[in-house]
Amino acid sequence: MDNNQVFYDGRIIDMANISIEELEGYYNKIKAEKNETIAKVNELIKNSIV
Amino acid sequence: MSVYTNGLSNKIKDLVEENSTLLHLGFGVCNRKLQNAINSKVEEVEKDFVSKANFYKKNVNELTNEKAQLLKQYEDEFSKVYDVYSNKCFQLLVLKEQIELNRLSTIGNIITLLELKDKVEESQQYIEYINKRKELEQKLDTIEVKADYDKTYEVLNALEDPKLQYDDQLARYIEKYGNLCGLIDRIQEAADAVPNEGVEAIASISVVETAITDESKAGIVSKIKAFLSNIFKKGDFEKEYLAKATEKVGVMDAEITKMADTVKEETINVVSIVLEHKDKINAAFTAE
Numbered sequence: 523m524d525n526n527q528v529f530y531d532g533r534i535i536d537m538a539n540i541s542i543e544e545l546e547g548y549y550n551k552i553k554a555e556k557n558e559t560i561a562k563v564n565e566l567i568k569n570s571i572v
Numbered sequence: 573m574s575v576y577t578n579g580l581s582n583k584i585k586d587l588v589e590e591n592s593t594l595l596h597l598g599f600g601v602c603n604r605k606l607q608n609a610i611n612s613k614v615e616e617v618e619k620d621f622v623s624k625a626n627f628y629k630k631n632v633n634e635l636t637n638e639k640a641q642l643l644k645q646y647e648d649e650f651s652k653v654y655d656v657y658s659n660k661c662f663q664l665l666v667l668k669e670q671i672e673l674n675r676l677s678t679i680g681n682i683i684t685l686l687e688l689k690d691k692v693e694e695s696q697q698y699i700e701y702i703n704k705r706k707e708l709e710q711k712l713d714t715i716e717v718k719a720d721y722d723k724t725y726e727v728l729n730a731l732e733d734p735k736l737q738y739d740d741q742l743a744r745y746i747e748k749y750g751n752l753c754g755l756i757d758r759i760q761e762a763a764d765a766v767p768n769e770g771v772e773a774i775a776s777i778s779v780v781e782t783a784i785t786d787e788s789k790a791g792i793v794s795k796i797k798a799f800l801s802n803i804f805k806k807g808d809f810e811k812e813y814l815a816k817a818t819e820k821v822g823v824m825d826a827e828i829t830k831m832a833d834t835v836k837e838e839t840i841n842v843v844s845i846v847l848e849h850k851d852k853i854n855a856a857f858t859a860e
Contacts (some may be wrong), residue, residue, distance in 0.1 A: 528596045537600040545604060549597040553760075556590040560753065563583045563679060567746060570576035570686050 575685045584683075591672045595665050598763060601663040603654075605767040609774040610650040614814045616645050621817070628809035638814060646823045650708055650774060652828050656831055656835040657770030661822045664763035666799045667846055668756060674850065675752040678745055699733045705731055719796055744857055773831060777824060 526538040530548065537545060621639050625632045632639070692698060709751040734741075736835040 525596075526600070528593050528600075529574050530593050535597075537597070537779075542601070542604050542608060545597065545601050549594070552579075552590055552597060553591050556587065556594060559583055559586045559590060563580060564585070564589075565683060566576050566579045567749070570574070570580075570744070571742065 577686050580679055580683050580686075584679055586603070587672070591669060592728065595609055595669055598665050599658075599662055602770070603658055603768040604769045606654045609648070609771040610654060613774055613777070613779055614643055614646055617779050617817075618643060622815075624813040625809060628813065630809045630853075635809075635846070638810075642814065642817055645818065646779065646824075649824050649828055651775075651819060652832055653770065653774055655775070656832045656839075657766055657773065660842075661763060661766040661770075663843055664759055664766065667761040667843055668763060669691050671752060671756050671759065671846075673848055674854075675749060675756060676748045678752060681745050682749065685738070685745060688738065692735050692738050695734065699841060701731060701734055731776070741774060746858045748853060749846065753831055757845065762842060772837075775829065779820070785852075802852040 526536060528535050528537065530552065535548060618639070620796070621635075621642060622632050625635055705728065708724055712723055712728065715724060724854065
């Protein structure tokens with residue numbers, strides 16, 4: 523993989539060959555997934571200390 | 573491993589992947605937006621070039637070199653704006669990544685402590701403490717003489733909870749985790765704002781000096797002026813447009829250099845503020 527490629531959801535995204543809309547779409551999607559992961563971490567920490 | 577520590581370990585793996593993908597995509601989005609903004613500005617210059625060439629009755633196909641040269645000068649100027657905003661975005665994303673690593677290691681510390689919880693609660697020392705505490709509390713309920721009550725109460729209060737240090741350490745790691753989350757959110761916001769800041773900065777730079785007179789809306793004097801200008805300046809494309817457009821690059825250069833210096837300064841300030849916050853979070857944790 524070069525600097526223009528990222529691995530996501532089992533495949534390689536070639537950033538140089540997709541539109542800005544698609545690129546932003548991936549970015550927002552992964553950002554939302556990460557927010558969900560953090561929310562889950564918060565929940566696990568909260569429940570573990572009860 | 574409990575269900576919580578196992579869950580947290582899996583989430584660390586997810587976060588490592590998500591962070592890496594986001595770093596690349598975030599930088600990619602920023603660079604692409606900046607490049608698109610530059611492309612449309614250069615297109616604006618190109619359209620103006622063609623329109624002026626037509627106005628001065630020049631054959632655009634014979635001006636390929638002049639056009640390429642001029643566009644190259646504009647592209648070079650805009651690439652300076654691209655560089656500072658792209659660098660700002662990169663600095664913020666890398667900084668965020670560093671703090672993300674700090675957060676991941678803090679989650680790791682929390683997991684380690686949670687795994688120790690059972691051991692601490694099952695230790696002989698803790699069992700003895702709990703039993704002693706229960707015994708004293710039951711005794712307090714039955715004592716009728718105030719002096720005896722006070723003495724027993726004093727003994728109960730003096731009992732040292734062996735788990736207190738553990739609880740305190742866990743609470744401080746959780747607090748550190750929360751503070752790092754807040755800091756990461758703020759850097760994320762700052763990094764996400766950079767592409768649009770850059771696009772707005774590029775859009776604010778004017779590249780076209782004057783529009784060609786719209787003859788249908790012009791008064792009689794303007795029409796005569798335009799007519800005379802058309803006759804006498806037919807061969808003045810180089811003097812009337814090309815020289816001025818090249819001169820404009822010089823004016824832009826001063827404007828862009830000033831803008832670039834401001835953005836560089838802002839970047840240094842933002843990075844140092846974030847690092848200061850990060851150091852404060854870590855220092856508060858280690859201070860006793």
